[in-house]
Amino acid sequence: MNEYIKFWRAWDLKDKAPLFATAFIALLLAAYAGFAWFNGLENILEWNTVSEMHQKVINETIFGDHKLSFSASTPLWYIKEHYLPSLVEVNRNAYYLLLIGGLLGLVTTLSGTARLKGLWFLVAAIFLAGVLVSMRLENVLDANNSYGFLVSFIVFGGFYYVSNLFNQKLKLYQTLSIWLIIVALFLFVIQAVSQINTPFISISAYSLIAFLAITLVFIFLISHEIFAGLVWLVSKNARKGQSSLSQLFIISAVYLANVILIYLENTRIIENSTYVVPPLLLYFTSAILGLWGFRKLLDQQQLFSFNRSGVWIYIGLAIVSSSCIAFIYATANDPLQEFIEDYIAITQLAVGFTFFIYILINYFQLFKQGLDVQKVMYKSPYSRLILTRVASIFLIILLFASKNYYSYYQVNAGYDNAIADFYLEEGDLKAAETFYKSSTHYDLYNHKANVTLASLALSQKDRINAAFFFKQAIFKNPSAYAYAGLSASLETEDMYFDALFSLQEGLKTFPNEHRLLTDLAFLQQKSNLTDSVLYYLDLAKKTCTDCEVENTNFLAFWIENSKPERLEEMTAELVSVKSKSQSSEANKKAVARLLNKPITLEVFEISKDSVLDVSRAANLFNSVASTQPESVVNIDPLLFRKLQQKEGNEPYFEELSLTYAQNQYYRGNKIEGLKQLTLLGNNSLSKNKPLYNQNLGLWLLNEGVYTQAIERLNLAGDSASATILSKPSFKAELEAKVADQAKSILKEKITKENFEAIKNKAPLNPIVIATLSDYLSSTGNDVEAYNLPFYVAELNPDAALLWKTYIKKAIKLAQFDYASNGLEKLKKLVGPSEYQEFAELIAKSKDSQSSDGFQ
Structure with missing residues (x-):
């Protein structure tokens, strides 16, 4: 055989190059x-992951000391995901x-x-x-x-x-x-x-x-090559003088039995079996062996030169056939897939059987004598090979006729599918729909046409027709894609139980399909079937390979249903696993918030167009909302403004405002955070206005602002906390705490370098602000010294020291009207003697300026 394979050794290099190419x-x-055969439907379909952001209100401790602690309701965000088939491409x-x-x-x-x-x-x-x-x-x-x-x-x-x-x-x-x-x-x-x-x-x-016609001719021409190879194997190992008929019969029986099984499986007479060789493998094997067999045929029958013509004819036909078969599988054209597999199986059976008869008739005695039959395999002394070909053609026609023109209809269905694909890509949806429907007229339940028609219906928001076509798609060639699509279409039309039963039916066919398990768990959550949800989530985790979605849903389940002590136990393994999924990361951070653990988010990447998806949004919100001081969250404050201003982020505007306020208060400029949350609390259109006011009240309490804190808590409906804070003893304790805070902070000498850091430690502490204002005056920044207490007083209007400082700085700038306005504020906060003292200070300063001006 080696001399036949290396026929090209004596060729000129210029002829070898195109041969090898x-x-x-x-x-x-x-x-x-x-x-393409291995990929199956993934050649035209893929799984889309649909993410949904959910919100859970939790209590986080905002203010606390050795006696009391106050918690505020605050949202955390988590993601649930499920699978949907994409539109057909x-x-x-x-x-x-x-x-x-x-x-x-x-x-x-x-x-x-x-x-x-x-x-x-x-x-x-x-x-x-x-x-x-x-x-x-x-x-x-x-x-x-x-x-x-x-x-x-x-x-x-x-x-x-x-x-x-x-x-x-x-x-x-x-x-x-x-x-x-x-x-x-x-x-x-x-x-x-x-x-x-x-x-x-x-x-x-x-x-x-x-091209399909050429492919059928080529498959027919090479369909005897496997059997010819077996003949070569038997005759090569035969011993002269010893019969090799028994070996021929055994190996022929094994081959023909396998071909019969393939034929029976393809015609659905028996169920699919993993032990049956795929027809495509028979084609590949025959095509490779055929290069040797075709040369042997031409040499022995002296039809024409293999080197000059035969090899190019053979390779050319092989290229056409492989292109056509690759196309059929790469476009998931199942009518043609079934036809070509039937054709391969039938030709292997018909030609294999007739070739076996041909070998017995012509070379029975040679096998009996143990001679090397393969040397004369095509020099038939009795029955010519052409008669075998004709007989095999009649047998092929007979086997196809038993299918009652079904194969003919499959070819038409597959051809219409291809033309419909062209019109779909061309953008002519009406023509595409016409040809796909024509395909279903030839082969009613062909998956390719039905699933594409369902896809077209979905693109037009026609879910009733989509469900109809998905149901037809699963009748003969069921797929997980079709079951998931059918369930989603039914569920969208409020046919909950039909959607549920569709997934359950799908799992009977695909029991280890983790996507259907995930979808079933997702669907059952809507009926609060907690035990069933956990059961299917667990099954999905056990059967998945890339388990990002399953891990995300598992975390979401325990975020919704677990107590903190149980939550840590059930999620410890998943939280420790590194993930590329933003959804999984968002849920891990939600778990960390529930367990009061620090969060790390050093880099936050968004798409080039700055539009947030739900997964990235939840990841960002959970990260910046963390109150843990050990958390590492480095977010540029300008990012929130950029995201808010970007068209497409409107659904997250309020959440971005809240998390911007939280990011500023906990890790940036506290004053800015307080102002932003104040805007949310004052906005009548805010969705969670009580929640914002409650958090703002406790933030203010944290900064020593007593009266405003109580007002915000009352606005939030948190009368219990407001009542506790209204006790006179608490106010005295808070004032003492403010004084202690100022004393601790002001131990550090104020410089230009640490000015902002000191201010941000206690931005509403009147003692600290008054001291910082005096520092600014000492450096010649009288305008800034005036502005500082004024802007702080907007958030802490009941601090008399702030107004006293403000009045002094206004007098220094000769802004007596502003000083008088400050005096009116001060009048409500101090006794008559203090008020009179500042009134006289303003009058004296004004008179002094008038005298100076007169002179």
Whole structure:
């Protein structure tokens, strides 16, 4: 066999290069076909993860000392996720691959047949014409005539004739190079003159039928090669003088039994079995063995030269066939998948059986004598190989006839699917829908057409029709995608139990599909079936591979349903696992907040358009809302303004305002945080106005602002906290705490460098602010010294020291009207003697300025 495989060793290097290149392309296409077969529906569908942000109000301690602590209601955010199938996408690459691979294989075959005369040349010319006719170039040109075909055939056919005429002078590499130039020019001209958006997809879709015909011919020609290989194996290991018939019968029985099982499985007479060889593997094996077998056939029957013509014909047909099969699987065109698998199984069975009879009739005695039969396998002394081919054709027709034209309808359904894909990609949805529906007329339950029609219905928000088509899609070839799509469509139409039953039915077919388990758990949450939800969430976690969604939902379940001590136990393992999912990170931070643990968020990345998705939003909100001082959350305050101003973030405007206030208060400028929360508390349109006022009250209490804190707590409806704070003893304790705080902070000498840091430690403490104002005056910044107590007094209007400081700074700037306004504020806060003292100070300062001005 080795001498047959290495036939190219004596070739010129210029002939070896195209041989290896085309052989590599054929292998590459076969590998892609296997990949597309393995990927299945993922070639046109994918799973989308739908995230929903939920809110839970928790109590966090905001103010506390050794005697009392006060908690405020504050929201945390967590994410629940489930799966939905995406809308069907046309696999454009598959169409390009079919077109380029088909044309490359065709011209490679023509390069071989151009060196032949008579019938072989004519048959190839007919195939060329058939391919060009099938392309329907008039569609691309938007014409009602056949000029496109005529011009193309003149160019292609003309060179084919010339290459045949000068076949002795033209080297193969020259012929093939010219063919490639012609194909490139053909495609370039088509693109240039096209009147439609996707000319190549149009040509590819319509020419599918011609490439499929070539594929069927090639599969038939190689369908005996596995059995021929077995004959070679038996005869090579035979001992001369000892019969090898028993080995032949055993190995033939095993082979034919497997082929029969494949046929029975494909025709659904028996159920699918993992022990049956996939038909595609039979094709690949036959195609590889066929390179050896085809040369042996040509040499023994002396039909024509394998080196000059045969190898190019064979590789060209292999390229076309592999392109076509890869296309069928890459577009998930299940009617054609079923047809091509049936055809492979039937041809293997019919040709294998007839070839077995052919071998017995012609070489029974040779096997009995232990001779090397493979050397003369195609030199039949009795029954000629052509009779075997004819008999196998009749047997194939008989087996297909038993299906009552079903295979014919499948071919039509698959062809309509391809044309519908073209119209879908072209943007003509009406035509696409027409052809998909035509496909269902030929094969009612074909998955490709039904799931795409469901996708089209969903794109039009027509969920009733979507459910109908999803239901048809799962009737014959069920998929997890269709079950999930059916359930989601029914649930959206408030058909809850139908949606639930659909998922349960899907799990009977796909018991380990973690996405259906996740969707079922998600659906059951709406009926508060807590035990069932946990059961299916746990099953989904056990069966998933990339478990980001499942982990996110598991955390969400315990966030909703667990007590703190149980929460830590149930989530410890998941919280410790590193995650790439923003949803999972958001839920981990929600757990940390529930457990009063520090949070780390050093970098927060958003999309280029600055539009938040729910997962990133929840992650950001939980991070900045943390009250834990050990938390590391480095967020640029300008980010919140940027996000608020970005169109598309309107649903999060209030949450962004709240978290901006929290970020500023806990980790930035406390005054800014207090002002922002004050705006939310005062806004009548705020969704959670009581919550904002309660938090603001405790923030103010934290800063020693007594009266305003009580007012905010009353506004929030937290009368219990307000009553406790109203006790005279608490006010005295708070004032003492403020004094102690000021004493502690002012131990540090005020400098230009630490001024802002000292101010932010106690931004409403009147003692600290008065001292800082005096420092500004000492440095000559009288205007800033005046502004500082004035702006602080907006949030702490009951601090007499602030107004006293303000009056003094206003007098220093000769702003006596402002000083008088400050005096009116002070009048409510101090006794008559203090009030009189400041009134006289203003009058004296005003008189002094008047005297100076007079002089």
